[in-house]
């Protein structure tokens with residue numbers, strides 16, 4: 177079937193029409209004329225796969241990754257970086273508009289490095305082969321290199337077969353000293369650990385939550401701050417963008433004295449905003465992350481923060497008017513409605529909402545905008561070449 181791609185949808189897929197029925201085609205670009213195979217035929221829409229590019233869009237560029245056509249990792253590696261930035265602005269503005277939020281996002285902050293920016297990847301192991309899942313499937317695409325990680329991680333990927341694992345998952349985390357932490361989720365016996373630790377800069381290996389070699393954490397560094405990050409604690413995947421995020425947070429909290437940091441992870445944002453503040457409180461559900469946060473406080477010689485290990489919805493009594501800024505940096509699912517309602521009733525002057533999912537950000541904004549107005553909303557290209565984007569939104573009490 178021949179299709180002309182008209183535009184992108186909000187998941188980074190190209191949209192076209194076949195006999196007036198909408199078709200979504202991953203890894204196509206507006207302006208492409210392509211031959212597609214229909215993969216799904218639903219009542220209201222079709223999903224297709226590119227078989228042949230008859231006439232390429234002018235926004236296409238050379239694809240640097242040999243796995244891209246099948247890999248479920250990147251979505252936009254076939255278009256230029258400028259077009260990708262435009263797409264991300266358009267996507268968020270479209271979601272805002274569809275939800276009747278009258279705000280035009282104008283700025284997206286770029287990452288300084290297009291490739292090798294990720295400090296964490298998750299690889300799958302299926303029948304002894306190691307790689308990523310093929311898009312929309314649980315079938316394995318074996319890889320021995322990924323453009324998104326640095327050379328040391330790529331060298332390790334090439335050697336992972338020495339572990340002789342049959343099925344499971346391997347997560348690799350890296351840091352500023354090029355140390356590597358290997359997290360294995362598999363019930364298979366691990367072989368040749370000596371070979372791996374002799375040939376790579378491994379600080380620890382964890383199997384099924386048990387440390388079997390070295391340490392169960394990494395030390396990360398952003399600007400001059402050091403952070404202990406346990407193997408299972410969240411840490412931002414893109415350090416360069418994180419540095420830029422820290423600058424923004426610092427700028428928008430300079431007039432605040434008391435800050436509540438909900439979903440604080442290992443305490444990164446609490447620590448960054450804490451200088452010349454009276455009191456900062458961080459809340460996080462993962463126990464190991466809170467233990468790290470308390471260590472990070474000491475590592476960075478800070479004594480005006482207290483961390484609480486709890487689900488945010490269980491500490492509603494801690495959301496009190498004496499805080500002048502509340503930071504919300506929730507997971508993709510967004511902020512619990514109970515928490516949002518409590519914030520609305522508390523009249524805290526400023527909210528800084530950091531989001532990796534514009535759909536849940538906008539859902540939550542719809543509620544918060546009853547009492548607040550958007551002072552600024554910018555995007556950060558935390559996940560270059562994927563359709564995902566980070567948002568930084570500051571709200572002021574009306």
Ligand SMILES: C[S@@+](CC[C@H](N)C(=O)[O-])C[C@H]1O[C@@H](n2cnc3c(N)ncnc32)[C@H](O)[C@@H]1O
Pocket residue numbers: 409410411412438439440441442443444445459460461462465486487488489505506507
């Ligand atoms: C996007 S991360 C942000 C972490 C931190 N602000 C940072 O920049 O590193 C979201 C964090 O929320 C935590 N989390 C998820 N659900 C939670 C909940 N219901 N209550 C408290 N924390 C939660 C996760 O464990 C994770 O550390």
